[in-house]
Amino acid sequence: MDDALRARVREIVERVLREQNAVPAAPRVVAIGADHGGFELKQVLISALGARADRVLDCGAFSPEPVDYPDIAYAVAKLVSDGAAWRGIILDGAGIGSSMVANKTPGVRAANCNDVKMARNAREHNDANVLTLGAKMVDPKTALEIVDLFLTTDCVEPRHQKRVAKIMDVEKRYLRK
Numbered sequence: 001m002d003d004a005l006r007a008r009v010r011e012i013v014e015r016v017l018r019e020q021n022a023v024p025a026a027p028r029v030v031a032i033g034a035d036h037g038g039f040e041l042k043q044v045l046i047s048a049l050g051a052r053a054d055r056v057l058d059c060g061a062f063s064p065e066p067v068d069y070p071d072i073a074y075a076v077a078k079l080v081s082d083g084a085a086w087r088g089i090i091l092d093g094a095g096i097g098s099s100m101v102a103n104k105t106p107g108v109r110a111a112n113c114n115d116v117k118m119a120r121n122a123r124e125h126n127d128a129n130v131l132t133l134g135a136k137m138v139d140p141k142t143a144l145e146i147v148d149l150f151l152t153t154d155c156v157e158p159r160h161q162k163r164v165a166k167i168m169d170v171e172k173r174y175l176r177k
Contacts, residue, residue, distance in 0.1 A: 008071050009071060009074045009075055009078060012059055012060065012071060012072070012075035013059075013075050013078050013079060027054055027086065028052075028053050028054040028055070028086050029053065029054060029055045029056075029057060029079075029084065029085045029086050030049055030052070030053040030055070030056050030057070030085060030086065030087050030088070030089060030151070031056075031057040031059055031075075031076045031079040031080060031084070031085035031087075031088045031089070032045060032046060032049070032056060032057070032058055032059065032076065032088070032089045032090070032091075033058070033059035033060055033061075033072040033073065033075055033076040033088075033089075033090050033091070034060075034061055034072060034090065034091035034092065034135070035061055035066075035067050035068070035069035035072055035091070035092045035093075035098075036061055036063075036064050036065060036066045036067055037069075037091070037092050037093035037135050037136065038090075038091025038092050038093070038133070038135040039061050039063065039064045039091075040064070040135070041091050041133070041135040041140060041143055042058075042061075042091050044140045044143070044144070045089065045091075045143060045144065045147055046058060048144055048147070048148075049147070052147070052148065052151040052152065053086075053151070057079060057084070057085055059072055059075040059076050059079070060072055060075070069090075069092040069097050069098050069101070070097070070101045072090065072092075072098070073090045073092070073097070073098035073099075073101035073102050073132075074101050074102070074104075074105065076088040076089070076090050076102065076130065077090075077101065077102035077104075077105035077108045077110065077130055078105060080105075080107070080108055080129050080130055081105045081106055081107045081108055086129075087129055087130065087131070087150070087151060088102070088108075088110075088129065088130035088131070089130070089131045089132075089133070089147060089150075090102060090110070090130065090131070090132045090133070091132070091133045091134075091135050092132070092134065092135065093134060093135060093136045094112075094134040094136060094137060095112040095113075095114070095132040095133045095134035095135075095137065096112055096132075096134070098110070098112075098132040099111065099112040099130075099132040102130045102132065106171065106175060107129075107168075107171075108129060108130050109126055109127060109128045109129055109130065109164070109167065110128060110129075110130035110131070110132055111126060111128035111130070111131060111132065112132045112133070112134070113131060113132070113133065113146055113150070114133070114134060114137045114138050114142075114146075115138075115142065115146065116142075116145050116146055116149050118146075119131065119146045119149045119150045119153070120149055120153055122150070123149070123150055123153035123154065123155060124153055124154075124155055124156075124157065124160060125155070125157075125160045125163070126155070126160070126163075126164060126167070127155035127160070127161070127164045128150075131146070131147065131150045133146065133147075
């Protein structure tokens with residue numbers, strides 16, 4: 001990551017933690033962020049998250065003006081990675097790019113889900129802790145259903161937990177100190 005991106009992400013995370021008075025390891029804190037393509041859907045989701053989260057950390061964008069999705073995606077993923085957020089939700093046009101960015105962050109298992117079956121599988125089988133959505137791929141009603149399922153489904157089956165541990169082992173092999 002270049003220095004400019006690193007500085008931009010640090011600025012976003014510090015602002016979110018400062019302005020929203022976030023406390024690390026707070027229970028059921030959801031970090032959410034979107035680029036300009038996901039801005040409108042993010043507003044819809046934030047309105048509905050009160051029933052499923054103790055606190056919502058909005059990492060931007062704060063208008064429909066163009067922004068770079070990697071900055072927002074990494075800010076959300078970093079909050080999850082650091083333990084300041086329990087789960088993360090990232091929106092962009094397709095959800096694919098944000099998933100790629102988030103999955104580069106240690107401890108993050110991001111899943112791009114465009115229907116409830118994918119969301120259930122992501123949580124039950126893979127213990128995904130970050131959801132990415134394509135704002136151009138799902139309508140608001142479906143997005144709300146996906147988010148609700150993502151935040152209320154647990155990974156409890158031992159055979160799946162064992163596989164998640166293997167995913168994390170692969171990650172550990174490639175972490176740079």
